[in-house]
Amino acid sequence: MRSPCVVARSRRMLGLSAFFILLSSLSSAVLAASYTLFIQSGTHTVNGAGGTTLKVWGYTTGSGAPPMVPGPILEAREGEAVTVTVYNNHNKSHNFLVKGVTSDTTAIPAGGNRTYSFTPTKGGVYMYYDTLASNVNREMGMFGALIVRPADGSNRAWGSGPGYDIERLWVISDMDKPRWNDVAGNNGTVSTGTYKPNFFMMNGLGGFDGMHDPNSVLQGAAGQTGLVRIVNAGQLDESLHFHANHFRIIDVDGARLSSPEYGDTINVKAGTTAMVLFQLKSGIFPMHVHTAQMETANGVYLNGVATLLVGN
Ligand SMILES: [Cu+2]
Numbered sequence: 001m002r003s004p005c006v007v008a009r010s011r012r013m014l015g016l017s018a019f020f021i022l023l024s025s026l027s028s029a030v031l032a033a034s035y036t037l038f039i040q041s042g043t044h045t046v047n048g049a050g051g052t053t054l055k056v057w058g059y060t061t062g063s064g065a066p067p068m069v070p071g072p073i074l075e076a077r078e079g080e081a082v083t084v085t086v087y088n089n090h091n092k093s094h095n096f097l098v099k100g101v102t103s104d105t106t107a108i109p110a111g112g113n114r115t116y117s118f119t120p121t122k123g124g125v126y127m128y129y130d131t132l133a134s135n136v137n138r139e140m141g142m143f144g145a146l147i148v149r150p151a152d153g154s155n156r157a158w159g160s161g162p163g164y165d166i167e168r169l170w171v172i173s174d175m176d177k178p179r180w181n182d183v184a185g186n187n188g189t190v191s192t193g194t195y196k197p198n199f200f201m202m203n204g205l206g207g208f209d210g211m212h213d214p215n216s217v218l219q220g221a222a223g224q225t226g227l228v229r230i231v232n233a234g235q236l237d238e239s240l241h242f243h244a245n246h247f248r249i250i251d252v253d254g255a256r257l258s259s260p261e262y263g264d265t266i267n268v269k270a271g272t273t274a275m276v277l278f279q280l281k282s283g284i285f286p287m288h289v290h291t292a293q294m295e296t297a298n299g300v301y302l303n304g305v306a307t308l309l310v311g312n
Contacts, residue, residue, distance in 0.1 A: 033076050034083040039090045039108075041185070042067045044141060046199055048208030050300025054177055054199065055185025056141035057090055059128075064089070069204045070171040070233065071128070071144030078123050078151045078159055087113040091187075094137060098128045098146050099271070100254050105131050120148045123158025124251055125169070125229035125273050134192045135235055139180050143233035145171050157227055157250055157275055164227035164277060166220040172268070172305055174234035174294070175199040195235060200294040200304035207288070207295065207306030222282040222311035229275050232268040238294060241265040242278060242309060244285035251275040265290060280311035 058067025093107035130142035174197035253272040297303035
């Protein structure tokens with residue numbers, strides 16, 4: 001089991017003049033984030049009943065390190081210059097696109113590398129992924145999330161947006177082991193017309209782990225407000241259902257909702273994002289998806305997309 005973790009980032013000031021700007025006014029400081037990612041092949045294990053080890057490809061933090069599914073969490077602030085250098089240590093071409101932020105889909109050949117520079121201006125959550133090979137590369141594990149925080153670093157969904165006490169990132173995915181991972185993982189050609197996923201994950205975990213994972217379980221004091229940033233990096237739409245309380249939907253795939261909308265279920269379409277605010281209630285409640293198949297690992301219930309909502 002591997003939980004997503006924040007990549008060690010270097011946040012450096014641009015030149016001496018920026019240093020004095022920083023001294024005079026923190027809010028106008030020129031900051032930059034730089035990341036280095038490596039594309040590796042390897043395996044990913046879903047623990048628990050029905051679980052298995054899948055062949056995967058993924059972005060990771062070190063050359064030769066195991067692929068991470070999902071890839072490392074990237075973070076930036078609104079207006080911050082970001083540089084991501086991607087080294088392709090795999091034997092196939094790959095790329096790196098932050099959906100809604102970057103547009104360069106040039107293939108990075110095996111053994112090559114490419115640097116992407118961008119400045120996100122809109123706070124929220126974004127999916128990054130490999131757009132090549134008719135979704136095969138993304139299905140094989142090549143996806144992750146970019147979180148863009150307010151320029152002042154405050155606990156708000158975006159610069160002038162609603163505040164929160166605690167936050168979670170839920171990256172959802174699906175994999176078709178026999179028809180896609182086993183084939184692509186053995187250098188075969190996937191017949192992309194048929195996709196029947198049999199593994200469904202949140203933050204790379206089946207529900208057996210997802211209900212115990214501190215990075216997934218939304219836990220805090222009763223009454224606290226949790227912001228959940230959701231990325232559906234899978235190929236099927238997912239309806240997430242919260243027990244106990246309604247949540248407030250504040251953003252659907254980058255579109256901010258101006259008037260409050262409340263629900264206990266949100267359908268997050270494949271390849272899109274959402275953000276919801278949830279006020280914790282005292283007790284332990286499940287969060288699961290509303291399609292029974294997606295609650296399974298190779299047909300075994302309840303080892304799919306699931307976690308808990310815990311108010312202390
Ligand atoms: Cu239920």
